[in-house]
Amino acid sequence: GHTLSDEDMRDLAADRHGSVTLADFLQIMAKREQDVVLQQKLMQAFAVFDKDGSGFISVNEDSDFRKQMTTLGNNPFTDEQFETFLSEYRAEAASQHPADQDGLVDYQEFVKLMLRKNA
Numbered sequence: 001g002h003t004l005s006d007e008d009m010r011d012l013a014a015d016r017h018g019s020v021t022l023a024d025f026l027q028i029m030a031k032r033e034q035d036v037v038l039q040q041k042l043m044q045a046f047a048v049f050d051k052d053g054s055g056f057i058s059v060n061e062d063s064d065f066r067k068q069m070t071t072l073g074n075n076p077f078t079d080e081q082f083e084t085f086l087s088e089y090r091a092e093a094a095s096q097h098p099a100d101q102d103g104l105v106d107y108q109e110f111v112k113l114m115l116r117k118n119a
Helices: 006-016 020-047 064-071 077-092 107-118
Strands: 056-058 104-106
Touching: 020 107, 056 064, 064 077, 077 104, 077 107, 104 107
Parallel strands: none
Antiparallel strands: 056 104
């Protein structure tokens, strides 16, 4: 099952004066299912770089993750783009995990941030 977010509930209330049509419900559930599938795919992709199974990946200069993100694909990140990519995680996670200090990223939290930005 999926839980509706506060945003979903506000959208429904604004659109239908508190009533939910079948079309509304199906649209929200389809979005939730897409989010779950995307989260699973991202977790699997990040897990490839989690060599010790700790839940963290290195983003240091010599890390495999950084190398892959800045060299592979049709449009790889520049070093500056990669740093921008990580900056929101670092800002949000600073109180929980000092990524700037140890060069590690909690990829489960990183995926959650990516999904919130994608919503």
